[in-house]
Amino acid sequence: NTGRFTYDPGFTSTAACESKITYIDGDQGILLYRGYPIDQLAEKSNFLEVAYLLLNGDLPSKPDHDEFTHLITRHTMIHEQLAQFYRGFRRDAHPMAIMCGIVGAMAAFYHDSTDIHDPQQRVIASHRIIAKMPTLAAMAYKYSIGQPFLYPDNSLSFAGNFLRMTFGVPAEPYVIDPVVEDAMEKLLILQADHEQNASTSTVRLAGSSGANPFACISAGIACLWGPAHGGANEAALNMLREIGTPDRIPEFIARAKNKDDPFRLMGFGHRVYKNYDPRAKVMSKVAKDILDKLGRSDPIFDVARELEHIALNDPYFIDKKLYPNVDFYSGVVMSAIGFPTSMFTVLFAISRAVGWIAQWTEMMEDPEQKIGRPRQLYTGPTQRDFVPLNARG
Numbered sequence: 001n002t003g004r005f006t007y008d009p010g011f012t013s014t015a016a017c018e019s020k021i022t023y024i025d026g027d028q029g030i031l032l033y034r035g036y037p038i039d040q041l042a043e044k045s046n047f048l049e050v051a052y053l054l055l056n057g058d059l060p061s062k063p064d065h066d067e068f069t070h071l072i073t074r075h076t077m078i079h080e081q082l083a084q085f086y087r088g089f090r091r092d093a094h095p096m097a098i099m100c101g102i103v104g105a106m107a108a109f110y111h112d113s114t115d116i117h118d119p120q121q122r123v124i125a126s127h128r129i130i131a132k133m134p135t136l137a138a139m140a141y142k143y144s145i146g147q148p149f150l151y152p153d154n155s156l157s158f159a160g161n162f163l164r165m166t167f168g169v170p171a172e173p174y175v176i177d178p179v180v181e182d183a184m185e186k187l188l189i190l191q192a193d194h195e196q197n198a199s200t201s202t203v204r205l206a207g208s209s210g211a212n213p214f215a216c217i218s219a220g221i222a223c224l225w226g227p228a229h230g231g232a233n234e235a236a237l238n239m240l241r242e243i244g245t246p247d248r249i250p251e252f253i254a255r256a257k258n259k260d261d262p263f264r265l266m267g268f269g270h271r272v273y274k275n276y277d278p279r280a281k282v283m284s285k286v287a288k289d290i291l292d293k294l295g296r297s298d299p300i301f302d303v304a305r306e307l308e309h310i311a312l313n314d315p316y317f318i319d320k321k322l323y324p325n326v327d328f329y330s331g332v333v334m335s336a337i338g339f340p341t342s343m344f345t346v347l348f349a350i351s352r353a354v355g356w357i358a359q360w361t362e363m364m365e366d367p368e369q370k371i372g373r374p375r376q377l378y379t380g381p382t383q384r385d386f387v388p389l390n391a392r393g
């Protein structure tokens with residue numbers, strides 16, 4: 001009882017949403033996309049097939065797979081005037097700042113896919129977003145380094161097209177390394193959906209108001225950018241680089257355990273996983289594979305593995321059930337492919353756009369859907385009368 005106001009002490013703030021898309025068991029470290037274990041999909045599938053699965057609920061037949069691939073591929077180009085938007089940004093703008101703006105701006109161009117009540121327009125918007133995210137992301141990178149944009153090449157895979165638009169130049173052919181392409185596919189699969197995480201909840205909440213899909217995805221990109229969420233991959237690699245050598249790990253472990261120090265081990269801990277994030281297990285293997293196959297060593301990967309070993313044997317992390325999450329090793333993979341840290345969360349957004357769209361579609365197809373309105377527990381002052389300025393002392 002807070003004076004004149006009372007609130008229902010039985011009120012629970014755990015407003016849950018119902019979904020058939022992704023299942024997580026945080027205690028067991030289990031992650032299923034429409035019932036399929038994430039490690040099997042990462043090992044055996046490809047990103048567009050996983051996108052079809054998340055959107056439609058089942059793995060596609062061969063004809064469905066080919067048709068879906070064609071539908072997505074034919075949307076990879078962007079409106080020429082949308083490309084002009086990039087010239088308004090500073091060259092040193094963070095690519096996530098560009099992605100927030102440019103994806104939201106898609107609503108200013110694709111007027112034939114903003115009517116959320118038209119199922120066909122929802123599908124076209126979904127395909128446009130999934131298809132254009134890599135093109136827009138590659139353009140953000142090219143713009144930051146002063147190189148010309150490359151148009152998509154629809155004869156390539158989803159991952160291959162993105163790699164070529166990002167690292168290719170008009171002056172010479174770009175040869176896609178199958179090792180890099182495979183690592184890129186796995187990276188995209190592992191980050192595609194994750195139940196009701198912060199950015200997916202943001203997309204659902206924006207969508208529940210009837211906002212157009214481009215605006216909703218732009219809101220999701222903004223939320224993902226935070227270092228406690230998708231921005232952790234950039235922060236984790238920067239942390240590993242700051243540690244630099246294994247002998248400095250104890251200093252950072254001590255800081256992470258010090259309650260008076262706001263520092264946290266980036267890429268460690270999770271709102272739901274109180275066991276090893278199954279994506280981190282696969283990501284660690286992808287990191288080792290790509291470095292081995294490219295014949296490279298990366299001291300950062302060695303630091304990451306030593307840090308993981310020390311933390312997982314430290315009572316503080318054991319007691320608090322803190323394990324590596326998806327962001328701990330993903331930076332090593334993206335760095336090995338050649339991306340700067342500023343592009344890490346952009347890649348996460350390319351992948352998670354599929355999950356956001358699947359979750360948004362599931363919500364829009366629910367006839368009972370109402371606008372979201374998170375509840376609050378009021379803890380402010382009870383009612384009081386206004387006091388004029390000259391009477392306030």
Ligand code: SDX
Binds near residue numbers: 193270
């Ligand atoms: C993602 O939700 C999702 O599914 C997100 C995501 C997805 O795919 O969408 O999985 C992607 O965002 C992964 C998380 C990426 N973020 C980071 O790696 C940033 C570092 N991690 C922390 O900021 C933290 O672990 C969070 C934000 C992820 C979770 O924070 P919580 O909910 O506070 O974690 P918790 O309740 O399990 O913490 C228990 C204790 C707390 O201490 P006490 O209050 O009990 O004293 O552990 C501490 C926390 O302070 N703790 C850490 C820590 N993470 C939690 N201490 C040191 N280092 C850490 N990384």
